[in-house]
Amino acid sequence: MGLLSSRMSITRYKVTGQLDGSVHETVYRGLKQHAIPKIEDDGPEATIGWTSFETPYSPDFEGYSFVFGAYMVFALRIDKKSIPPKLIQKHYALYVAKRLADTGRHYLSGNEKKSIKDHVVNTLVHRIPATPNVYDLVWEYDTSSLWFFSNLKAANEALETLFIKSFNLHLIRLFPYTTADLVAGLSDQERDLLRKLEKSRSEE
Protein backbone atom coordinates (compact mmCIF):
# COMPACT_ATOMS: atom_id res chain seq x y z
CA MET A 1 0.00 0.00 0.00
CA GLY A 2 1.34 3.41 -0.88
CA LEU A 3 0.55 7.04 -1.32
CA LEU A 4 -1.51 6.45 -4.46
CA SER A 5 -3.41 3.42 -3.12
CA SER A 6 -7.12 3.63 -2.52
CA ARG A 7 -6.59 2.46 1.08
CA MET A 8 -3.45 3.22 3.02
CA SER A 9 -1.81 2.61 6.39
CA ILE A 10 0.44 5.21 7.94
CA THR A 11 3.03 5.15 10.71
CA ARG A 12 4.07 8.64 11.77
CA TYR A 13 7.60 9.64 12.73
CA LYS A 14 9.46 12.67 13.99
CA VAL A 15 12.91 13.12 12.47
CA THR A 16 15.51 14.31 14.96
CA GLY A 17 18.58 16.26 13.93
CA GLN A 18 19.55 18.39 10.97
CA LEU A 19 21.38 17.64 7.74
CA ASP A 20 24.61 19.43 6.92
CA GLY A 21 24.70 21.40 3.68
CA SER A 22 22.05 21.30 0.99
CA VAL A 23 19.12 19.13 2.10
CA HIS A 24 18.21 17.83 -1.35
CA GLU A 25 21.82 17.09 -2.29
CA THR A 26 22.50 15.28 1.00
CA VAL A 27 19.33 13.23 0.71
CA TYR A 28 20.11 12.47 -2.94
CA ARG A 29 23.54 11.13 -1.96
CA GLY A 30 22.08 9.04 0.88
CA LEU A 31 19.44 7.57 -1.41
CA LYS A 32 21.93 6.78 -4.15
CA GLN A 33 24.40 5.19 -1.77
CA HIS A 34 21.76 2.94 -0.21
CA ALA A 35 19.55 2.36 -3.25
CA ILE A 36 18.31 -1.16 -3.85
CA PRO A 37 20.54 -2.82 -6.49
CA LYS A 38 19.06 -2.69 -9.99
CA ILE A 39 20.36 -6.15 -10.84
CA GLU A 40 18.95 -8.86 -8.65
CA ASP A 41 21.52 -10.45 -6.42
CA ASP A 42 21.20 -14.22 -6.21
CA GLY A 43 22.63 -14.25 -2.69
CA PRO A 44 20.80 -13.20 0.46
CA GLU A 45 17.26 -14.01 1.47
CA ALA A 46 16.36 -10.30 1.74
CA THR A 47 17.71 -7.14 0.12
CA ILE A 48 16.70 -3.76 1.51
CA GLY A 49 17.27 -0.35 -0.06
CA TRP A 50 15.74 2.90 -1.26
CA THR A 51 13.89 3.20 -4.50
CA SER A 52 12.08 5.95 -6.33
CA PHE A 53 8.38 6.62 -5.86
CA GLU A 54 7.66 6.94 -9.58
CA THR A 55 9.72 3.99 -10.79
CA PRO A 56 10.10 1.57 -7.86
CA TYR A 57 11.49 -1.26 -10.00
CA SER A 58 14.17 0.95 -11.52
CA PRO A 59 15.46 3.33 -8.84
CA ASP A 60 16.25 6.76 -10.20
CA PHE A 61 16.80 9.86 -8.08
CA GLU A 62 18.41 12.03 -10.77
CA GLY A 63 17.34 15.66 -11.02
CA TYR A 64 16.01 15.42 -7.44
CA SER A 65 13.00 13.57 -8.82
CA PHE A 66 12.05 12.70 -5.22
CA VAL A 67 11.16 16.36 -4.48
CA PHE A 68 7.48 17.28 -4.66
CA GLY A 69 6.99 20.85 -3.47
CA ALA A 70 8.02 21.03 0.18
CA TYR A 71 8.05 17.22 0.48
CA MET A 72 10.49 14.48 -0.36
CA VAL A 73 8.72 11.36 -1.57
CA PHE A 74 10.57 8.10 -2.10
CA ALA A 75 10.19 4.48 -1.09
CA LEU A 76 11.76 1.65 0.85
CA ARG A 77 11.97 -1.60 -1.07
CA ILE A 78 12.40 -4.97 0.57
CA ASP A 79 13.03 -7.82 -1.84
CA LYS A 80 12.50 -11.04 -0.01
CA LYS A 81 12.86 -14.62 -1.06
CA SER A 82 10.24 -16.87 0.44
CA ILE A 83 10.73 -20.56 -0.13
CA PRO A 84 7.48 -22.52 0.16
CA PRO A 85 7.86 -25.04 3.04
CA LYS A 86 6.56 -27.84 0.82
CA LEU A 87 9.38 -27.20 -1.66
CA ILE A 88 11.95 -27.47 1.14
CA GLN A 89 10.23 -30.66 2.33
CA LYS A 90 10.38 -32.20 -1.16
CA HIS A 91 14.06 -31.42 -1.79
CA TYR A 92 14.99 -32.45 1.74
CA ALA A 93 13.28 -35.83 1.30
CA LEU A 94 15.09 -36.37 -2.02
CA TYR A 95 18.49 -35.49 -0.51
CA VAL A 96 17.93 -37.73 2.52
CA ALA A 97 16.92 -40.65 0.27
CA LYS A 98 20.00 -40.12 -1.90
CA ARG A 99 22.35 -39.93 1.11
CA LEU A 100 20.88 -43.14 2.56
CA ALA A 101 21.23 -44.91 -0.78
CA ASP A 102 24.82 -43.67 -1.23
CA THR A 103 25.94 -44.74 2.23
CA GLY A 104 23.86 -47.91 2.50
CA ARG A 105 22.68 -46.81 5.93
CA HIS A 106 19.14 -46.85 7.33
CA TYR A 107 19.34 -43.73 9.49
CA LEU A 108 20.97 -40.31 9.48
CA SER A 109 22.14 -38.47 12.58
CA GLY A 110 20.50 -35.25 13.75
CA ASN A 111 23.53 -33.25 12.61
CA GLU A 112 23.46 -34.80 9.14
CA LYS A 113 19.75 -34.03 8.80
CA LYS A 114 20.35 -30.42 9.85
CA SER A 115 23.21 -29.99 7.42
CA ILE A 116 21.08 -31.42 4.58
CA LYS A 117 18.29 -29.00 5.44
CA ASP A 118 20.69 -26.04 5.46
CA HIS A 119 22.11 -27.14 2.12
CA VAL A 120 18.61 -27.45 0.61
CA VAL A 121 17.61 -23.97 1.84
CA ASN A 122 20.86 -22.42 0.56
CA THR A 123 20.48 -24.06 -2.84
CA LEU A 124 16.85 -23.00 -3.20
CA VAL A 125 17.56 -19.40 -2.08
CA HIS A 126 19.89 -19.01 -5.06
CA ARG A 127 17.31 -20.36 -7.49
CA ILE A 128 14.20 -18.52 -6.32
CA PRO A 129 13.55 -14.90 -7.36
CA ALA A 130 12.88 -12.33 -4.64
CA THR A 131 9.43 -10.79 -4.21
CA PRO A 132 9.62 -6.98 -4.08
CA ASN A 133 7.63 -5.04 -1.47
CA VAL A 134 7.52 -1.28 -1.88
CA TYR A 135 6.61 1.10 0.95
CA ASP A 136 6.31 4.80 0.13
CA LEU A 137 7.28 7.56 2.49
CA VAL A 138 6.69 11.31 2.64
CA TRP A 139 9.25 13.45 4.46
CA GLU A 140 8.64 17.11 5.20
CA TYR A 141 12.09 18.30 6.24
CA ASP A 142 11.03 21.72 7.58
CA THR A 143 8.59 20.24 10.10
CA SER A 144 10.72 17.12 10.82
CA SER A 145 7.71 15.01 9.99
CA LEU A 146 7.79 11.71 8.14
CA TRP A 147 4.95 9.39 7.17
CA PHE A 148 5.72 5.80 6.31
CA PHE A 149 3.01 3.96 4.43
CA SER A 150 3.00 0.69 6.33
CA ASN A 151 2.19 -0.45 9.85
CA LEU A 152 4.16 -3.69 9.45
CA LYS A 153 6.69 -4.13 12.25
CA ALA A 154 9.46 -5.57 10.05
CA ALA A 155 9.07 -2.84 7.42
CA ASN A 156 9.14 -0.10 10.07
CA GLU A 157 12.23 -1.57 11.70
CA ALA A 158 13.96 -1.80 8.32
CA LEU A 159 13.07 1.85 7.65
CA GLU A 160 14.44 3.03 11.00
CA THR A 161 17.74 1.18 10.45
CA LEU A 162 18.27 2.27 6.84
CA PHE A 163 17.27 5.87 7.56
CA ILE A 164 19.97 6.42 10.16
CA LYS A 165 22.53 4.63 7.99
CA SER A 166 21.68 6.80 4.97
CA PHE A 167 21.14 10.24 6.50
CA ASN A 168 22.61 9.98 10.01
CA LEU A 169 19.25 11.14 11.42
CA HIS A 170 17.12 9.30 13.95
CA LEU A 171 13.44 8.53 13.52
CA ILE A 172 11.16 8.58 16.56
CA ARG A 173 7.93 6.69 16.06
CA LEU A 174 4.90 8.72 17.17
CA PHE A 175 2.79 6.55 19.49
CA PRO A 176 0.79 7.81 22.49
CA TYR A 177 3.69 8.69 24.79
CA THR A 178 5.93 10.26 22.12
CA THR A 179 2.99 12.17 20.62
CA ALA A 180 2.18 13.54 24.08
CA ASP A 181 5.82 14.40 24.73
CA LEU A 182 6.82 15.80 21.33
CA VAL A 183 3.65 17.00 19.59
CA ALA A 184 1.07 18.03 22.19
CA GLY A 185 2.88 21.11 23.49
CA LEU A 186 2.80 20.11 27.17
CA SER A 187 4.41 22.39 29.74
CA ASP A 188 7.30 21.07 31.85
CA GLN A 189 4.90 20.56 34.74
CA GLU A 190 2.45 18.64 32.53
CA ARG A 191 5.33 16.53 31.22
CA ASP A 192 6.21 15.56 34.79
CA LEU A 193 2.60 14.57 35.38
CA LEU A 194 2.58 12.61 32.12
CA ARG A 195 5.55 10.53 33.24
CA LYS A 196 3.76 9.63 36.47
CA LEU A 197 0.43 8.70 34.87
CA GLU A 198 -1.08 5.32 35.64
CA LYS A 199 -4.06 3.60 34.08
CA SER A 200 -7.25 5.48 34.86
CA ARG A 201 -9.37 3.92 37.58
CA SER A 202 -12.31 3.65 35.20
CA GLU A 203 -10.19 1.51 32.88
CA GLU A 204 -8.85 -0.81 35.54
Added chain:
Amino acid sequence: MLNIAVAYSRYKFLGNEFLTWLWFMIETDLSRLRKYDTDLVSLTVGNRLVLENTRYNAKETVTIKGDNASMEEGLLAITKGAAVTEIHLSYKTGAQTWEFSLKGESLNISNLKLPETGPVETPDDLEGVVLEKVYLIEKVIGLVNNLFTHFIHLRVSNTWDNQTASRIRKWATSN
Protein backbone atom coordinates in the same frame (compact mmCIF):
# COMPACT_ATOMS: atom_id res chain seq x y z
CA MET B 1 13.04 11.08 27.02
CA LEU B 2 12.39 7.54 28.17
CA ASN B 3 13.64 4.49 26.30
CA ILE B 4 11.31 4.19 23.30
CA ALA B 5 10.43 0.50 23.75
CA VAL B 6 9.74 1.00 27.47
CA ALA B 7 7.63 4.11 26.78
CA TYR B 8 5.62 2.24 24.14
CA SER B 9 4.42 -0.51 26.44
CA ARG B 10 4.37 1.47 29.70
CA TYR B 11 2.03 4.14 28.28
CA LYS B 12 0.00 2.27 25.69
CA PHE B 13 -3.01 2.57 28.01
CA LEU B 14 -3.02 6.31 27.13
CA GLY B 15 -3.96 5.53 23.53
CA ASN B 16 -6.75 3.20 24.63
CA GLU B 17 -8.08 5.79 27.07
CA PHE B 18 -7.90 8.37 24.26
CA LEU B 19 -10.07 6.22 21.99
CA THR B 20 -12.52 5.54 24.83
CA TRP B 21 -12.75 9.29 25.53
CA LEU B 22 -13.14 9.96 21.80
CA TRP B 23 -16.07 7.55 21.50
CA PHE B 24 -17.65 9.18 24.57
CA MET B 25 -17.15 12.68 23.10
CA ILE B 26 -18.54 11.66 19.70
CA GLU B 27 -21.69 10.36 21.38
CA THR B 28 -22.18 13.11 23.95
CA ASP B 29 -20.42 16.34 22.98
CA LEU B 30 -19.70 16.63 19.27
CA SER B 31 -20.00 20.41 19.46
CA ARG B 32 -16.88 20.50 21.68
CA LEU B 33 -14.99 18.39 19.13
CA ARG B 34 -16.06 20.94 16.49
CA LYS B 35 -14.34 23.62 18.56
CA TYR B 36 -11.16 21.53 18.55
CA ASP B 37 -11.35 21.08 14.76
CA THR B 38 -13.19 23.96 13.14
CA ASP B 39 -13.50 22.14 9.77
CA LEU B 40 -15.25 19.19 11.38
CA VAL B 41 -18.83 18.76 10.23
CA SER B 42 -19.31 15.25 11.55
CA LEU B 43 -17.28 12.50 13.16
CA THR B 44 -18.93 9.13 13.57
CA VAL B 45 -17.91 5.66 14.66
CA GLY B 46 -17.73 3.53 11.52
CA ASN B 47 -18.09 -0.19 11.10
CA ARG B 48 -15.57 -1.51 13.61
CA LEU B 49 -14.92 -1.01 17.29
CA VAL B 50 -12.66 -3.22 19.40
CA LEU B 51 -12.56 -3.12 23.20
CA GLU B 52 -10.27 -4.93 25.57
CA ASN B 53 -10.56 -5.64 29.26
CA THR B 54 -7.35 -6.65 30.98
CA ARG B 55 -8.74 -6.70 34.51
CA TYR B 56 -7.55 -9.45 36.86
CA ASN B 57 -4.68 -10.30 34.47
CA ALA B 58 -7.08 -11.85 31.99
CA LYS B 59 -7.66 -10.45 28.51
CA GLU B 60 -11.22 -10.19 27.22
CA THR B 61 -11.81 -8.74 23.76
CA VAL B 62 -15.11 -7.46 22.39
CA THR B 63 -15.31 -6.72 18.65
CA ILE B 64 -18.28 -4.92 17.15
CA LYS B 65 -18.42 -5.09 13.36
CA GLY B 66 -20.80 -4.04 10.63
CA ASP B 67 -22.65 -0.93 9.48
CA ASN B 68 -25.24 0.28 12.00
CA ALA B 69 -24.16 -2.38 14.51
CA SER B 70 -25.53 -2.04 18.02
CA MET B 71 -22.98 -0.61 20.42
CA GLU B 72 -24.66 -2.00 23.55
CA GLU B 73 -22.07 -4.68 24.05
CA GLY B 74 -19.32 -2.09 23.82
CA LEU B 75 -20.97 0.11 26.43
CA LEU B 76 -21.45 -2.89 28.69
CA ALA B 77 -17.75 -3.71 28.30
CA ILE B 78 -16.87 -0.12 29.32
CA THR B 79 -18.94 -0.48 32.52
CA LYS B 80 -16.91 -3.60 33.31
CA GLY B 81 -13.65 -1.68 32.92
CA ALA B 82 -12.79 -2.27 29.25
CA ALA B 83 -11.18 0.36 27.02
CA VAL B 84 -11.41 0.92 23.27
CA THR B 85 -8.30 -0.42 21.53
CA GLU B 86 -9.31 0.20 17.92
CA ILE B 87 -11.91 2.44 16.32
CA HIS B 88 -13.04 2.97 12.75
CA LEU B 89 -14.05 6.57 12.09
CA SER B 90 -15.78 8.57 9.42
CA TYR B 91 -14.71 12.23 9.33
CA LYS B 92 -16.58 14.83 7.27
CA THR B 93 -15.68 18.42 6.46
CA GLY B 94 -18.03 20.10 3.98
CA ALA B 95 -18.36 17.81 0.96
CA GLN B 96 -15.33 15.64 1.78
CA THR B 97 -15.27 12.40 3.76
CA TRP B 98 -12.35 10.42 5.18
CA GLU B 99 -12.60 6.93 6.60
CA PHE B 100 -9.89 5.36 8.71
CA SER B 101 -9.08 3.12 11.65
CA LEU B 102 -7.05 4.21 14.62
CA LYS B 103 -5.21 1.84 16.96
CA GLY B 104 -4.92 2.88 20.60
CA GLU B 105 -1.53 1.45 21.52
CA SER B 106 0.32 2.83 18.48
CA LEU B 107 -1.94 5.65 17.22
CA ASN B 108 -1.28 4.09 13.82
CA ILE B 109 -3.70 4.97 11.05
CA SER B 110 -4.85 2.10 8.88
CA ASN B 111 -7.39 1.47 6.15
CA LEU B 112 -7.39 5.19 5.35
CA LYS B 113 -9.69 6.13 2.50
CA LEU B 114 -9.26 9.69 1.30
CA PRO B 115 -11.78 11.85 -0.52
CA GLU B 116 -11.63 11.41 -4.29
CA THR B 117 -8.63 13.01 -6.03
CA GLY B 118 -7.96 13.58 -9.72
CA PRO B 119 -6.53 10.66 -11.75
CA VAL B 120 -2.90 10.41 -12.85
CA GLU B 121 -3.26 10.23 -16.62
CA THR B 122 0.05 11.74 -17.69
CA PRO B 123 3.41 12.08 -15.88
CA ASP B 124 2.65 15.81 -15.55
CA ASP B 125 -0.40 15.01 -13.40
CA LEU B 126 1.67 13.19 -10.80
CA GLU B 127 2.99 16.13 -8.79
CA GLY B 128 -0.47 17.69 -8.48
CA VAL B 129 -2.03 14.41 -7.33
CA VAL B 130 0.80 13.74 -4.84
CA LEU B 131 0.42 17.20 -3.31
CA GLU B 132 -3.36 16.83 -3.17
CA LYS B 133 -3.03 13.44 -1.44
CA VAL B 134 -0.50 14.85 1.02
CA TYR B 135 -2.87 17.73 1.81
CA LEU B 136 -5.74 15.29 2.43
CA ILE B 137 -3.58 13.05 4.64
CA GLU B 138 -2.42 16.09 6.58
CA LYS B 139 -6.06 16.91 7.35
CA VAL B 140 -6.65 13.55 8.98
CA ILE B 141 -3.31 13.52 10.82
CA GLY B 142 -4.04 17.06 11.97
CA LEU B 143 -7.40 15.91 13.32
CA VAL B 144 -5.83 13.04 15.26
CA ASN B 145 -3.06 15.25 16.66
CA ASN B 146 -5.54 17.95 17.57
CA LEU B 147 -7.91 15.60 19.38
CA PHE B 148 -5.08 13.77 21.12
CA THR B 149 -3.55 17.08 22.25
CA HIS B 150 -6.84 18.12 23.89
CA PHE B 151 -7.20 14.67 25.44
CA ILE B 152 -3.68 14.62 26.89
CA HIS B 153 -4.01 18.09 28.42
CA LEU B 154 -7.24 16.91 30.04
CA ARG B 155 -5.70 13.60 31.07
CA VAL B 156 -2.85 15.21 33.03
CA SER B 157 -5.25 17.65 34.73
CA ASN B 158 -7.30 17.07 37.89
CA THR B 159 -10.47 17.33 35.79
CA TRP B 160 -9.87 13.84 34.42
CA ASP B 161 -10.00 12.10 37.81
CA ASN B 162 -12.56 14.47 39.31
CA GLN B 163 -15.04 14.62 36.45
CA THR B 164 -14.28 13.01 33.09
CA ALA B 165 -13.62 9.43 34.21
CA SER B 166 -16.88 9.32 36.16
CA ARG B 167 -18.81 10.99 33.30
CA ILE B 168 -17.57 8.26 30.95
CA ARG B 169 -18.67 5.56 33.42
CA LYS B 170 -22.07 7.23 33.86
CA TRP B 171 -22.57 7.51 30.09
CA ALA B 172 -21.78 3.82 29.57
CA THR B 173 -24.10 2.78 32.40
CA SER B 174 -27.02 4.95 31.32
CA ASN B 175 -27.12 3.66 27.72
